[in-house]
Structures are given as structure tokens and as C-alpha cells.
Amino acid sequence: METTDSGPSPTGKLLENALDECIRSFDGNYDGDPSEIDGNYPRNLHRVTSKWITWCGKRETHTLEDVSVRTMQRYASHLEQRVRAKQADSSKGISASSAWTYYNYISAFLSWAVRWEYLAENPAEKERAKKEMPSRSTSNSGDQQFWQPEQRRAIMDYVDEQAREAIDADGMDAFEQVRNRALLAVLAYTGVRGAELLADSRDSRRNGIRWGDVDLEDGYLDVLGKSQDEEETALPEQAVEPLRRLETLLMPPNEDWPVFPSRHPPSLYDAIDNSEHDRPDGNPWEFVLERDIKPPSMSKSGARTLMKRLSKEADVPLEDSPKDYLTLHGARRGVGEKLYREHGAAASQRTLRHADPQTTSEMYSHIEASELAEDNTEVFENE
Template identity: 45%
Template sequence: MAERQPTDADTHKPLPKAVEEWVQKKSKPGGGGNYAREADRVLTTFIDWTPDSIQTVRDVSRRTMMQYAEHLHRRADARVADPDDKAGITGRTAQQYYALVRAFFTYCVKWGYREENPAEHKPAMEELPDASLGADSNLQQFWSPRERTAFIQYVDKRAHDAISERGSDAVEEARDRALVYLFAYSGARSAELLRDPNDSRRIGVTWADVDPEAGVIRVLGKSQTAGEEVQLPSQARPAVERYRRILDPPTEEWPVFPTRHVPSLYECARSELSERVDGLESELEANGPEAVLRRYEISPPSITTETVRNIFRRLCKEGEIPVEGEHEYLKPHGARRGAGEALYRAEGASAAQRALRHEDPSTTSKMYSHIEASEQAEVASDAFEVIDEQTTTEDDVS
């Protein structure tokens, strides 16, 4: 039987169609239902990730696969920085995703949709993260009381000096202090307070979500439930309220932490106002994008989860904050764990679970198992001490 020759339709095979075809073949008896479902999910995400210029199987180049491997590596790095970051994956998961894409292109080569497998490109595979990245629980950071105190003292002094010198112009310093206080004491996740570029629903909290009197901030929780209440303890309220007075948001719908990235502000103003405001460019040139957005009460985007990590990295370096272990800086998620640990030690597991909003109590217990082990060690030490003393007394008597 003569080997089937690729047709013109084969050489221009649409990428989504080829994926659908491959998944269907894997779904046949013996092909593995779970494998097919996972392959469909990963390849669909891969298609969504590719730029609009990629339409067919042949449009995916070796360079595309290098960029995809780099993308997976960044997601693994995000996992290390913040295990609750929804974009984060372990290094092993990154390798599994890449392997599924590589298997798909092997199928495409077999059926003549392209001549070679771009995912077999060695430089691309070298961009993948190590399988252990993000999987080692020892990488997890907890802000210690010493670290928290040092960080707060630094941002307090920095904000106080800036406000004394520049008054209401000290927006950045007041914002940074409010950020540090919020993360240090609220137990909130980054993606609950700030914009997550990987989740269109997570656009960051607004001032309408902040209720200082009730001591809560209403967020979109990890369970995708809107209106979850994050604690706003008394320690954090003064920094947040002083920051609000300096920021002076024009509406309650203004983000608590609006971006100060000028190109993003220009883009927001143009996209929202170009069809509504005559002479917009002249107004932007004369007053700047932030003033224009305030005038027309158009909310700018919030800073992102990545931005806050960069802010904390910069602050720790500038303030020479002593960071324990091998961590480069005090990470936002380390603040969440540190807040939970403080509550766990002071009030017990139930208080920590409520503050961190863990649905499963075992999640809290697992996170703070080192405390339970330490306490159990103290109990055991006391018990053995009593037993040893009794044994010594009995030996002396005999």
C-alpha cells in the first residue's frame, strides 16, 4: 500500500482542528480518558497562549517553543514566589505540559502536517525549569516577628520623612507603607488585593471594598466567591487611612492601589475616552493621564501581583531588611503565612484557619505542623524529664 502523501489541506492544517483530531484519537478505547482530557486542556491553553499570527500547525516555530518553555519557567518561578498564585505551577508540571505539546507535534509530523517537531528543539527544552522547582516545601517563607518589625519600621520612617517633606505628593511612600501593613497583618493573598493578569475577574480591590469601621476588606476569594471578608486589624488601619487621604481617590470605585505606570495610564485614558472627549490628546499633553482619568472619573488599572513583588524586593534592598534563610526578600505570600503563624501560636488553629480562610482545617494544620511538632517536643521533654526524675529517685531508694 502506497504511503499517503500530504495534501494542501494537510500542510495548512488549522492548529485548533489538529488538536481536536489528536484528542479524539487519544479518547478511543485504550487511549486513556484522563490523558485525553488533560491533553485537551493543556493544548487548548497552549493555543490561547500563542499570538494571533499563529493559525496553522506549521506556524509554530522552534522560536515559538522556546518562548513557550520560557513561559512555563516563569510560571514555575511564580509558584516559588507565591504558592497561591493561580498562574504558578511546579517545575514537574511545566515539564509535563511541554511533553504533551511535544507529543502533539509528533503526531502532526506523523500525519504530514509538518516536517519536523519544533518541540524537540534542544535549546527550547533547555529553557524548561528543573522538575524540583516550586515543589520543595522548604522554599516556603514565613515572615518572622523580627522581619515584620524591621520591615514596618523602615516603611514607617520612609513614609514619615516623605510626607514631612512633600505632603500630599508622597503618594508612593504612603502606598508602599499601606501595602506592607496590609500584607503583614491581613493574611490576604496577592491576587485578592491586586490585579492578576492571568485572571480577568481579579482586577484589584477598590475603596468601596474597604470598611475600616468593620475592620474588613471584601475580596474575590480563592474559591471565586465575591465578597469574602479579609481581616483589617487595627495595626494596619492607620497606614491605610493615611494613604487614602494622600491618594484622595475621586470615587469609591477607584482602585486602592492604582498603577503609576505612565504608559498604562495613557492606554487607559485613550481606550475609555477617545470617543467621548474632543481634544483628548491635547488634554493629555497638558495635564497628564492621571489628572485626565481623575477628571472624568475613569478608574485606572490596579498594580499587579508581580508589581508588589518587585516593590517588596526593592524596599528590602533599600532598607537593608534582614531576611532570614536563603530568601532574597520578604515575599507577599510569606507575610500571609507569617500572619497565620502569629495567630496559630496566640489563638490556636481555628483562629488561623478563619483568618486565612482555609476551607479545609487540614490545610492550616499542615501549614503549621512545625508549631505542633515543636509544642509536642516540649510536652515530650517535660514528660521524659518527670519519668527520668522518678527513675533516678527509685534507683536511689533501692
């Protein structure tokens, strides 16, 4: 082992170097400046893991090979102490959900090290390490939105009627209503995340799903998952037909066109400016279509604005909802809840693509509690 005036040099893959290599696997242009990392996930991964590396350094853990189950047990205990601090004083510490978010980022980093064979296994995934973590905060329909069947029917009936009326009145000019129906159908029946379908200005990899990602014949979508890996998700028939009608109407000239284009005029003019054409005097949407200029994808913020408007117009029943409109993520939770109730946890987990079954179980713990209450009522009703 080489030595310096400051003591022995660690042998193995330094954590700092491993983190840089990990981030470059997400952003090939990363040059060491965290502020320039492209993408929300790798940016947050770098921020959390950098703090963890500092924490490790204070405990003489400097390389990937130094990280053990004991390291992760101690880190989990450290997070649990921070949660207790917040419980004692709300101005200090962190919440249980934040603690698990931090732990999961470190686990993802160590999983990357396993994939690249720097580690034989991920010590963060060992149960004896996780047992030191604080209890996960439970979620239920009282504080998070789950699209309920009557809400799903109300919004889908409305956008379907709007699309049919527009097609009857305008024929091939009924784009916006047909697009809205297709978008709502994908959200309502697939369980995908809004970020997997729509554009995010903070993440260049998330520029909206493309027609090349859609297979209407075999019924699936290729999406960029939360893990930043390409993932397949099932496309049920309730979503296939609205997408097929949209494709017929839009007639995208190539597979790289967005499935859910935006008609936001400033965004369309930006697309025109980036082409070899001068800005038109007339409608920029018609100009884009006529000249096969690829339009921008609808953004998450644009879809959120759309959901607020449609929820109001459709008179969606929201009396017991924590929001006054149907949210994008509420659609995903609603799909999972429907599958969980009718086909069990495994079906819900597969559709939502949860890596950890416990995530699914905790999300729908209110269902299990309700079912237990019914069982207990039946057991004691004759006493």
C-alpha cells in the same frame, strides 16, 4: 431508556454538559472554547476536570448521578499510583501536592453540582474516598517563607518612616510612599492573598481591590477569594490607619477606584487612551488625578518587584529565608503562623479562610512538632 447503535444512552446530567455549565457560572461569556476561558481558576478547573471526565468515561461513568464514593475512591487510588510512579522515577508521575490539587478541583466541581441540586452530597468529601489519597507533602519554614516577627517589624518600620518623611516633605504629593505603607500593612496583618488585592492580567475578575470593597469603620475587606466567591476578611487596626491616610491623600472620586493604584507610565497612558482625553505632554499620573481618570491597579508582578526593592532597602534579616526578599504569600503564612501560635488552629483557619481545617493544620505542622519536642524534652529531662 433510549438506545442507539452504540448502546444505551446514559440518563442524567452528562459530565461534559455539567462542566460547561459550571464554567459559565464563572465566565458568563464562555462558549465552549477552553482557550477563551476568563480567569486562572476556571481555566485550571476546566483542564483538570476534563481529564477526570475522560478517566471516568473509560470506567462507564458518564453522568453526575453515576459519580459515587467508589468512583472517587478509585480516582484517589489512581492519583496515589501516579505519585508512586514519580517516587520510583522522577521523570514520571506527579507529586503528592499535585495529586491533592487535582482532587480538590474535582471536589470543587462536585460541590458546585451539590449547590445546584444535581447531587445530594459531594462524594469527594467522604473520608473513605480521601483515605485512598497519598499522604500530603508537609511544608515547613525551611522550604516556604513565613514572615517572622522581626522581618515584619523591619519592613513595616521602614515603610512607615518613608511615608512620614514623604508627608513632611511633600504633603499631598507623598502618594507612592503612603500607598506602599498601606499595601504592606494589609499584607502584613490581614493574611489576604496578593491575588485578592492586586491585578492579574490573566484574569479579568482580578483587577485589584476597590475602595468600595473597603469598610474602614467596621474593619473588613470584601475580596474575591480563591474559591472565586466574594469573601469578607478582617481588617485590624494596624492596617486601618494606613489605609485611612491613603484614602485622605488620594481622595478617590468614586468607589470603583483601585485602592493600590499603579504609577507605571505605560499603564497610565493606556488608561488615558481609553478615556476621552489626549495624551498629556507632562506627568501622566498628575494628569490622571486632575481629570479623575481611573488609574490601573498595581499588579502582582509590580508588587513583587516592589517587595524586592523594599526588602533590600529596609535591610530585612533574611539569612534563614528561602528567598532573598519578602514574598507576598510569605506575609499570609506569617499572619497564620502568629495566630496559630498565640490563639490556636481555629483562629488561624478563620483568618486565612481555609475551607478545610486540615489545610491549616498541615501548613503549621512544624509548630505542633516543635511543641511536642519541648514537651518530650521536659518529660525525659530528669531521667
